[in-house]
Amino acid sequence: MRPWVELDVAQVPGDGGVLRLMQRGDEFSIMAGAIELMGSRLSGSEEALALLTCQKLAGRAKPHLLIGGLGMGFTLRAALASLGPGATVTLAELVPAVVAWARGPLAHIHGDSLDDPRVTVFEGDVAKLINPVRERYDAILLDVDNGPEGLMRRANDDLYDSYGLREAHAALKPGGVLSVWSSAPHPAFARRLQHAGFAVEETRPRARGAKGARHVVWLATRSR
Helix, strand or coil, X not given: CCCCEEEEEEEXXXXXXXXXXXXXXXXXXXXXXXXXXXXCCCCHHHHHHHHHHHHHCXXXXXXXXXXXXXXXXXXXXXXXXXXXXXXXXXXXXXXXXXXHHHHCCCHHHHCCHHHCCCEEEEECCHHHHCCCCCCCEXXXXXXXXXXXXXXXXXXXXXXXXXXXXXXXXXXXXEEEEEEEEECCCCHHHHHHHHHCCEEEEEECCECCCCCCCECEEEEEEECC
């Protein structure tokens, strides 16, 4: 088996450690230490995050989606494929190098998604696009860190605590959807969503094909 080759490293702002972009043959991985955060062959659950959300938005002529976390772009591309020409997508990515990788060594994976006229890229903390606003977004999709049990950056926990969920609730339009990806179940987080005023569905999409590991996607609809 071919060894992994390190292509680049990037510091995560806010003492969040280091990301490594790795390649083995035609396979790519973004890793934190020895832990793979995302891989080019594991797209299923990230695509499901977008597809399930867009199904909830059916009938909205010009939805505005906020996506937190670029990764390898699977969520963004699936959303763009599901949305009409009147949609708006704001993509927030904390680590500038991840955006640079998307335009460089991973360009063949991302395609032209970042240059889609519906997309605006914000290099910074997605929380800065949530906390100040009220009833702006039809959907907020969070694929940040490893889900509610974060690995990289303590500040990411603020997105998933009770205060962060109330802020996301307020930033959504009535009937809007907060969709959250996680590598594993988290019953306490599901309860926090309900306490924040969301009607919650929990799904378990596979990471790859019919036999891949199951991840978790919560679809939380603003119910009041």
